[in-house]
Amino acid sequence: MTQQKFLIVGAGVAGITLAKHLIDAGHHITLVDSGNNRSSAVAAGLINPMVFRRMTKSWRLDEFSPFAIDFYTNWEQACNTQFYHPITIRRMFSSEQERGYWLKKQSNPDYQDYLTEVNEEDETYSLAKNDFGTGRVKRSSFISPKEFLAKGKEWIEQNNTVRQEQVDYSVIDPESGTYKGVNYDGIVFCEGVEIRHNPWFNHVPINPTKGETLTIESSSITETESLNRKCFILPIGDGKFRVGATYVWETYEDELTEEGKNDLIEKIQVLTDEPFEVIGHHAGIRPTMLDRRPILGRHPDYPSLYVYNGLGTKGYMLAPLLSKEMADFILHETEVDKEVSLGRFSK
């Protein structure tokens, strides 16, 4: 096999997991990032198998979930660290109707790997406010984004190149795949919402979704499960919890707002009366596509240029397998599923 050279622009969860697959396949990666991450580093990193709003399994869950668990656990071992944390999500029902939906789904064999029965212990749960009972979601987890991004880059850097720099598009020759005098077998853009500035892929209809989260500290919330109703309260250790998230569509502004903070504080108070202190406030922009599906593809006129984006609200669950599909597409020209293909947005 001849070793190929790839340039990956963007070291969020998309770029880093893609780099891992291409390196595992024996190729050389140059990974560049401007150092201004607005999504992967801000994310809570929660891997929730369910879409609670619709009480359905997440898209392609039965493929994404086991792949992600294997991928993260194997990689953290190789990095000699821990960034993958299994956790149970406890959904607090907001109404009898919601409890009814849960019971119906839970008795469906397709959901039994993910939803627990609502039992007596769930009914009498003491800490949080609990008017209509609760149920648990299995096979949930969270990634510690900072640890993952830092250790992932360190692992890549051992035998490959990682650089902090803003890629200037005018320096790229799209015909030959050359950047700063180096000719690459492919240049893959994993730029999150910055895709809007990319002269070759800015026609992709991105629908950016701003999100704010809080970090709180509380000595009386002693939860080891992630509580969920209107918001999530995710225990991250040492009496600290990540709380999120807000959703504001169609904006590229990622400033912290009092409105976002107060909204989350009110939502925490729907779940618990226990006292807490806000010790962190974060904001970012999710790279969401108009049709809510990721985007994988190659430029129709410049075959050296690729795009991989649109991981939306669940990037940490989708990225491991989607990056494998992207790597297979780049290396073996395996067909990309129509649902995620660049071809669905013709220029």
Ligand SMILES: Cc1cc2nc3c(=O)[nH]c(=O)nc-3n(C[C@H](O)[C@H](O)[C@H](O)COP(=O)(O)OP(=O)(O)OC[C@H]3O[C@@H](n4cnc5c(N)ncnc54)[C@H](O)[C@@H]3O)c2cc1C
């Ligand atoms: C508040 C919030 C909470 C979230 N919570 C979760 C969650 O709990 N679970 C979950 O799975 N997902 C969550 N997400 C979504 C998740 O963060 C995204 O799906 C994922 O991070 C997208 O990753 P990405 O690599 O595509 O983009 P990004 O993380 O945005 O990475 C793109 C990178 O490209 C770089 N870049 C762009 N242009 C250039 C250039 N020209 N030159 C050099 N570098 C460039 C940027 O600096 C950036 O680092 C959340 C997002 C937000 C905002």
